Amino acid sequence: MFRNFKLVPNIIFGRGCFAQLDEIIEPRRENSNAWAVFVVDEVFKGKDLEGRIPLHDKDMLLWVNVDDEPKTAYVDRLTLEVKDHADALPCAVIGIGGGSSMDLAKSISLMLTNEGSSTLYQGWDLIQNPAVYHAAVPTLSGTGAEVSRTAVLTGPEKKLGLNSDYTVFDQVVLDPELTADVPKEQHFYTGMDCYIHCIESLQGTYLNEFSKAYGEKSLDLCRQVFLDQHPDSADKLMMASFFGGMSIAYSQVGACHALSYGLSFVLGTHHGVGCCITFDVLEEYYPEGVKEFRTMMDKCGVDIPRGLTKDLSQGDIETMITVALGLDPLWENCLGKDWKSVMTRDKARSLFLRM
Secondary structure: OOOOOOOOOEEEEOOOHHHHHHHHHHHHOOOOOOOEEEEEEHHHOOOHHHHHOOOOOOOEEEEEOOOOOOEHHHHHHHHHHHHHHOOOOOOEEEEEEOHHHHHHHHHHHHHOOOOOOHHHHOEEOOOOOOOOOEEEEEOOOOOOOOOOOEEEEEOOOOEEEEEOHHHOOOEEEEOHHHHOOOOHHHHHHHHHHHHHHHHHHHOOOOOOHHHHHHHHHHHHHHHHHHOOOOOOHHHHHHHHHHHHHHHHHOOOOOHHHHHHHHHHHHHOOOHHHHHHHHHOOOOOOOHHHHHHHHHHHHHHOOOOOOOOOOOOOHHHHHHHHHHHHOOHHHHHHHHOOOHHHOOOHHHHHHHHHOO
């Protein structure tokens, strides 16, 4: 049985296209009571971007904190705030920011139409009802959150996404100008998330020509950005992010993302840097990719954190292992159907202890 997955139906790309956001949302405002909620990373408070958000009188500007990766409890609280804003549901939810802000926007749009806590929907295809119309405006490039069918959330027991066709954005606004002021380290970490998506997809057992076509192009763009330091790097990385997300849409990520989920669940490590920390110990599985990653790291003058797990308790390490090994599709893509005989708890423990 072939998978029939949903794509983002509307995409606009180009420097300055953020100015068209109001025009894009306008058809959703079907009557005078219609209102939208803008889910925006609070880092933009008082910045130029805040003044450019096309707020109407009844709209809600919801500032979100992404110092920590999105948690189910935070999603539930934000959803209640949105519900309390008006008697009717918003006509649109627009996420503006990096991967975490976009995942929060996805999650809120889903939880407005699905009852109960978001913890009930962590998994694959558990969402029952279509989301409120939702759009993304990425201000970072690399996560692929703008195109993925996942909103990654950390719950009380696991880190696992709301994986659903209903999660996919209805509209994406790709404006490379919005990434101009990203700090060097953050630019590298989110860019490497994209690079690692491609390596895991292209070397996975789920690989097919659809995934390969997108993955190879994304990988080429990443190399132009991080090895050649191309003058159009912002535009290229934004497209690499989109293509990288498309590559894993019809395949899967692998060992790095599985282990990074365990690391993040216990230590709260942000996704991009967590993937870098994890990938750096996976030369056994991705030898050429890890070698090139280290070259990119040297060329960009970035040094990843090390020694994070040396003082952790045995209980914390065991929790990391349990979370990581609970992501069966990722391991099958990396190691095949017999992956459990290869990635044992002892093997996973040895990898975590190197971080």
